[in-house]
Ligand code: GDP
């Protein structure tokens with residue numbers, strides 16, 4: 001059948017192990033883009049289309065592409081590559097992409113070896129019974145250690161290293177062997193076109209000319225123009241307008257059949273109307289049950305966005321609406337705070353998602369904004385027994401009314417070379433972590449599993465982990481419910497006035513230290529004024545930390561920011577931008593950079 005010549009696969013890897021480079025190499029090798037266009041792209045990744053993705057080297061939106069490849073057996077196969085996002089903030093999206101495939105290429109950097117995200121992605125792939133081909137990438141590097149990686153593939157991943165394919169995605173070594181292995185080993189999809197329709201939405205994107213493009217994998221039945229469809233989890237109904245496949249550009253076709261990956265247009269107005277992971281079926285001839293594993297994606301980090309100048313509220317509203325069209329995970333509602341005017345309360349999947357959103361508003365819409373201190377969502381119970389969720393420190397009730405405060409917990413997995421175990425354990429302990437497991441993966445590497453409060457991971461955890469381990473430790477996490485905690489609301493005062501946007505809920509035991517850190521960071525961020533500025537951190541009216549920005553002297557023309565010269569130039573430029581954009585808070589001009597800086601210690 002037609003399905004015998006289809007292979008659906010994804011590439012899973014830890015960040016930077018070469019997933020995007022390999023995807024581009026496949027695209028070139030199978031002639032989806034000409035060699036000339038490939039070279040013209042000048043090393044820019046073809047599938048990672050968003051600017052921010054390229055600059056940060058991460059894949060945020062997943063993409064798919066259909067490739068034709070004539071194998072050594074003389075047959076021409078359709079290879080559907082379903083790209084997966086590469087960051088812990090986006091695990092659910094990864095799982096939906098994985099669910100759409102029969103096989104996965106598990107990419108391991110030949111000089112770095114197996115890391116936390118390699119493992120967590122492997123587990124996801126195994127859960128969905130994917131056939132997994134281990135791939136050792138970057139064998140061109142002098143530091144490549146193929147034997148060691150093979151050992152890790154056996155020991156840590158439990159896979160047969162004899163089946164591993166060694167490649168260099170960058171130099172194009174071993175690519176054909178890999179394509180042949182893929183065709184030979186990954187099972188063809190089942191030929192179930194005669195059954196009622198069952199298709200998975202694994203992604204969607206917004207096209208200004210065509211509207212919402214739904215990315216689908218058909219498991220059973222077929223999708224055709226004019227068909228009335230039902231989305232089983234949201235119960236929404238649509239009529240299919242177009243079906244097609246991804247060839248970098250969209251290419252219309254007659255129908256999508258069982259086993260195929262492609263897109264449909266169905267007159268969906270906004271991405272927010274769709275849920276990744278939902279099952280599409282035929283309205284008149286539905287399948288009996290949706291695909292398993294559907295989840296509403298829940299934001300875990302909350303912050304308010306305000307325009308720097310309040311007359312830009314309308315522009316911000318428009319920007320938010322446009323972003324939402326493209327980003328189903330972004331949720332927001334109108335919000336206002338006395339000193340800051342009108343803005344939006346927003347929910348994000350994680351801090352990265354928050355920062356990417358901030359950057360997109362600034363770059364794509366050229367709007368100066370500020371974000372208030374991010375917060376997790378607490379579960380509060382008052383003395384009368386009422387329970388509610390709270391994510392806005394400004395709305396924290398009078399403590400005497402509260403019976404119980406619970407905070408979200410995570411299960412953190414860290415993989416590190418043994419020499420950093422001591423300092424990383426100390427870091428986790430400092431972050432109120434409770435050790436659950438410590439596993440020696442081999443003589444050189446350890447896997448640590450900790451229960452930790454999500455709030456602690458937000459505050460400077462990832463950066464500390466990277467610097468303590470000189471970049472070698474990797475980190476991944478899963479949510480794991482709520483646990484009782486003891487938080488206090490900490491206010492930041494500038495010249496005696498509370499700045500709502502900087503208020504935070506912090507663990508009582510860390511409050512003083514956190515207050516000191518924040519005051520110190522603010523002192524660095526706030527430029528000198530004509531007058532002295534007192535910065536204070538206070539809990540329930542009691543000042544726990546203070547700093548002073550002295551007044552501008554005549555001979556001082558600019559504040560020296562003491563920037564860390566080793567940081568990337570780009571980052572510095574971005575910070576400069578942030579410092580140029582100011583928000584008047586009372587009589588003090590706060591640079592935009594101050595609002596996020598309070599989250600990061602030096
Ligand atoms: P991703 O985060 O997994 O998508 O990784 P990328 O494809 O963006 O690659 C991360 C970095 O590794 C980039 O600088 C690539 O140029 C580099 N890279 C990828 N594959 C190879 C390879 O085979 N050899 C070498 N030397 N570098 C590679």
Ligand code: MG
Nearest residue numbers: 020057058059
């Ligand atoms: Mg990438």
